[in-house]
Amino acid sequence: MERTITLDHGSGGRATHELISQVFAQAFHNDYLGQMNDSAVLPVPEGRLAMSTDSYVVDPVIFPGGNIGSLAVHGTINDLAMSGARPLYLTAGFVLEEGLPLDLLEEIVQAMAQAAQEARVAIVAGDTKVVPKGKADKIFINTAGVGVVPPGLELGGQYARPGDVVLINGTIGDHGMAILCTRQGLALEGKIQSDSAALHDLVGDLLQACPEVRVLRDPTRGGVATTLNEIARQSGVGIRLFEESLPIRDDVAGACELLGLDPLYVANEGKVLAVVPPAVSEKALEVMRRHPLGREARCIGQVTEEDPGRVALRTRIGGHRLLDMLRGEQLPRIC
């Protein structure tokens, strides 16, 4: 097989079949994908279905802590986990640029396969398109996912109530700054790692111990501030963050300062914001801290009756700063 992607690989003919069998099917192998029909036919346990999709266009495609392939698996798993679902199946749609080195594709596909395997999720269907050189940038990946929500569980951005507290499982802004430092060739490069990770096990532990959780959401594009704005609007409540409680790595804070960015607007790919009633906040933090992805879990804010629909930061010196949704494209192609 040619060691670069050609238009031929997108023809639907012989070369497409070779690419599928030699690259994708080998990496992702499972019984469902092996059916090789137009769609995979899948068993599902009882419950409601959660369904989500995300396209990944991150630049660069390989970065400290992951690549576009592992990110595409983690991101969609996390979207499912945020609705309380146990992720079951993923689909993968590839748009490849003619001339993409096959070695690079294989590295990305291997990372996807490994991420899916570690998360015990099967990639059950896929699609590959190739566009002429210059009509896309290396590789774009779409993953769509399906999971099952256990009966009785009801999470959603509309359920935050005054008095609730806002928890996070670790440091803020790592993914966005890892990408940006790599892209800009900052001297810090390589030090800041993306936090890209699958959160469904952590979330599973949390929901098992604290079914009272009201909202789960992952602060990706737009960061913690934008995500909390969404929740504040959906629930018609205010949210207040405590500056001194925000977990931010020193190197991330330094890079943000250097580039004039606010870490509260920088994307995360392995973080979950949990809004929980105050009575269970200690138990929730304990459970999160027992999981490797939640060791630095902490309470960063609370839900208020005042200022419905708005998010404010209580600064170290006791002042208040309004945190609106992100305006303007802070970091293009961050995921």
Place this chain on the structure above:
Amino acid sequence: MERTITLDHGSGGRATHELISQVFAQAFHNDYLGQMNDSAVLPVPEGRLAMSTDSYVVDPVIFPGGNIGSLAVHGTINDLAMSGARPLYLTAGFVLEEGLPLDLLEEIVQAMAQAAQEARVAIVAGDTKVVPKGKADKIFINTAGVGVVPPGLELGGQYARPGDVVLINGTIGDHGMAILCTRQGLALEGKIQSDSAALHDLVGDLLQACPEVRVLRDPTRGGVATTLNEIARQSGVGIRLFEESLPIRDDVAGACELLGLDPLYVANEGKVLAVVPPAVSEKALEVMRRHPLGREARCIGQVTEEDPGRVALRTRIGGHRLLDMLRGEQLPRIC
């Protein structure tokens, strides 16, 4: 709102929210999409789940008989229908090029919404990314879909048996030639319409009347010849086509001749190949012909014991020509 897409629309912040609420949510509105959480939570009837994905990169994005939006809905519905599933839910992932006119996006999104509505399928989750000008070509759309396969139904490329017959619901090569004639500015332009259509109702009628159907598959990229090669390999049988039975429009045949293409390798987007036992072939044809998308249904070939894994054409003058899988990229960006 700006009348062209800016990087800002992909930030995840305020502009993204405006785009979602003013363009996507209005067009696709339904209760599931309205949940506005990280994934949609959905009821599913009992049965096995069918799941499929396809990315669409067709060029031009608007063509006689449809556009990339309607195509993206029809294509994934059809992939689900081919496994005997009743399509229920779609996700939509957009990769937009900076500078895309918002009017064009709205036209595409409207066509998606209309196609989904006509097919009684809900678009339940979505995602939008924007890449800088020159890093994609106008718009790429991924649709992933979920459907339910009724208990007991078992279709698949591996079930063709010698003696079975091969049926098709209408003319061959329309979609590919509609795209190619438009792209090349051929004088014929506008006369050849894409056959892009959702086939699940036709397939539903067929399976209700003839549950004995063995294989259903839609001959998209690679065309009828490549799709039948897949079935021949999966089932370990030979397939023989009858040249005089192939339904091909005169203008499609003419355009193919002009461009040196074989219509058997040209993509279709509203056609289904059905492999059925001979005893039910007449009934199957009758049922298909009663549906508006099957009026020209006919038998085009049969499954043989000889030449397992191969497809041959019995020509008008009685000779035989081997039809291999498509080699080389005949028509890039056809879907």
